[in-house]
Amino acid sequence: MKLAIIGLGNMGKAILNGILKQKLIKPENIIAADKKFADPDFENTDEYASVTVTADNCLAAQEADYIILAVKPQIINLVLEDIKKVAAAKVVISIAAGVKTELLAKYFGSRAKIVRVMPNTPALVAAGMSAIYYSPAVEADEKAFVDQIFNSLGKTVKVKESEMDAVTGLSGSGPAFVYIFIEALSDAGVLKGLDRKKALKLAAQTVKGGAEMVLSSGKHPAELKDMVCSPAGTTITGVATLEEQGFRSSVVQAVKTAAERSEELGK
Incomplete structure (x- = not known):
């Protein structure tokens, strides 16, 4: 099983840290796409030494079974355009505020396995609260794995997609x-x-x-x-x-x- 994390801002790093701490996936099976971290002049920390880092979103998505989109909603269309040809059959997990399944389905198809998650910044100290919505195509074992990821950051709760904007405003x-x-x-x-x-x-x-x-x-x-x-x-x-x-x-x-x-x- 391989995982791609696109975007290593605060939340992307929190998710990666939670996964590594709980040993949910071996570091060598994780690929992260982030231009800053991939820059040869950027000094990466030892904790990410075994994680593959690239500036190429498409390459990261192509290698993975699960893809976490840890990017701002203002740039998500650019990222989706990058990965649409290689990600349609993957489990796509978006933490972008306000970005609905309907938009993601335009890039990956109506039967795509899409997960929406709204975490919050206390995830950085494993005290976060993450609300999760699963599209109908996501299978039970896939849900269980995604639950593991976000439970490693704190607590989780399942919500309807129609509740996501309220969750964003609250937690x-x-x-x-x-x-x-x-x-x-x-x-x-x-x-x-x-x-x-x-x-x-x-x-x-x-x-x-x-x-x-x-x-x-x-x-x-x-x-x-x-x-x-x-x-x-x-x-x-x-x-x-x-x-x-x-x-x-x-x-x-x-x-x-x-x-x-x-x-x-x-x-």
């Missing part, structure tokens, strides 16, 4: 919103006299711990919130301020506009 874009929240929390700590390093550690661990409480307790976030809010206490006073400032509605609007942008990219 795809969501880490950026969380980082802003962590930064704001730590700024507030500094404002009240904490040093920056201490404030950032407190803020980041608080968000991480809160997320783990939601995932492991099975309780609704509102119930967990109420557990912290004592009558006339400090927390409920802060919650009231967040509501007054439109915190909740701002987050909803941010996800909504990010999802709408994903829809635009798919047109």
